[in-house]
Amino acid sequence: MDMTPMIDIVFLLIIFFMTVTQVSKVNKEQLDLAKQKGSQDQQTATITINVTEAGQYVIAGNTVTLPRLVSLVSQELSALGGDATRLKVTVRTDQRGISRHTNEVMKALSRIGVLRVNNAVESPQ
Amino acid sequence: MRLTNRRTQHGEKIELSMTSMIDVVFLLLIFFMTTASFVKTERQLDSNIKNQDSSSASASDLEPAIVDIVESGGRFVFRVGARDVQDSGELTRILRQFPSKLDGAYVKVSDEAPFGMVAAAIQACKDADFTIVTYVPPK
Numbered sequence: 016m017d018m019t020p021m022i023d024i025v026f027l028l029i030i031f032f033m034t035v036t037q038v039s040k041v042n043k044e045q046l047d048l049a050k051q052k053g054s055q056d057q058q059t060a061t062i063t064i065n066v067t068e069a070g071q072y073v074i075a076g077n078t079v080t081l082p083r084l085v086s087l088v089s090q091e092l093s094a095l096g097g098d099a100t101r102l103k104v105t106v107r108t109d110q111r112g113i114s115r116h117t118n119e120v121m122k123a124l125s126r127i128g129v130l131r132v133n134n135a136v137e138s139p140q
Numbered sequence: 141m142r143l144t145n146r147r148t149q150h151g152e153k154i155e156l157s158m159t160s161m162i163d164v165v166f167l168l169l170i171f172f173m174t175t176a177s178f179v180k181t182e183r184q185l186d187s188n189i190k191n192q193d194s195s196s197a198s199a200s201d202l203e204p205a206i207v208d209i210v211e212s213g214g215r216f217v218f219r220v221g222a223r224d225v226q227d228s229g230e231l232t233r234i235l236r237q238f239p240s241k242l243d244g245a246y247v248k249v250s251d252e253a254p255f256g257m258v259a260a261a262i263q264a265c266k267d268a269d270f271t272i273v274t275y276v277p278p279k
Contacts, residue, residue, distance in 0.1 A: 018162070049255065054184070055184060055186065110254070110255050113254060113255070131186065133185070134184060136184065138181040
């Protein structure tokens with residue numbers, strides 16, 4: 016039995032799945048983001064805040080409280096010499112949730128001097 | 141010296157066993173097929189944050205484009221001035237009529253508003269050529 020075409024196809028499939036497989040992204044939770052075209056491509060964020068539908072704050076896979084979130088952002092800010100313009104904060108909010116939790120994040124960020132954020136959206140297919 | 145000997149010195153034909161390679165290849169294939177999750181393209185909507193309790197006011201705050209996301213008749217709508225709209229396309233058309241885009245647009249977000257509408261409002265402001273969009277959470 017000639018195995019050559021089968022091996023060709025199997026290798027092709029392996030290469031396909033290897034290339035399309037999402038490399039583990041710890042900082043991105045599985046959320047249902049708003050389907051909008053956005054204003055620009057997503058840049059690499061210094062800190063990514065995930066706000067789940069239930070209103071939980073998740074940073075790098077860890078559920079945190081709002082004071083802890085503020086503390087983490089403050090640490091990042093200190094590491095950048097206190098220059099908020101160099102800090103890129105991406106807020107990923109589940110579109111099914113209400114805005115209260117995101118509002119709390121925004122208010123907390125503005126209190127520590129972070130006055131610019133990027134809201135993540137998902138490109139509609 | 142010949143590198144591509146097909147027969148040994150004793151004239152025996154070399155046979156390459158494919159079984160173990162195919163085992164491994166199938167294992168890899170099954171692994172990648174089961175763990176594959178397709179990447180969704182994410183983009184971003186940049187916005188400034190302004191607290192409603194901040195007292196700083198500038199000349200540009202006189203007549204800014206303000207989109208309020210409020211509940212009206214049991215459902216959330218976009219409110220621009222006295223007009224309530226539900227469709228983000230219509231909101232974009234209204235926002236395009238503002239003469240000065242340099243002053244920026246403000247999106248006032250009530251706590252109960254669904255975030256999907258907030259994103260739609262910011263997107264509408266961007267589509268209407270407002271370069272600066274400010275997210276205004278409640279007090």
